[in-house]
Amino acid sequence: MELAFIQNIGGGFLIFLLFSLAYFILWVYCILDVIQSEFKDQNMKLIWIVILLFAQGFGPIAYLVLGRGTKKIA
Template identity: 75%
Template structure:
């Protein structure tokens, strides 16, 4: 079973698939971090919490990156 799986991965361009899986895992971890941070944080305006959670849920491609760049400025310290 392991041999057939390994040969399947090699035939599909095993290196590419492994890199794709690693990037997918890293992106998922980043997304979860941003979502948990947005839920736990206090914002200057409480509506911003809801807005950031919705952005993170529905804008998968750019949501976490936008949150890391723009979201930190709207939090209370």
């Protein structure tokens, strides 16, 4: 019964679900990393949080590429 249900919803839905889950995990990781990190400029923390909240498709990738350079070196 369950296998027939999975076959009826199609593989596209399963792939979409996996990508959505992976993106959500990436987004949560980036938010937590911004909150826990110290930045060279104190306003950068607020800027990155706003970018992550409002630029959903672009925010986490931009943070991973560009945000690392704005942190203080411990």
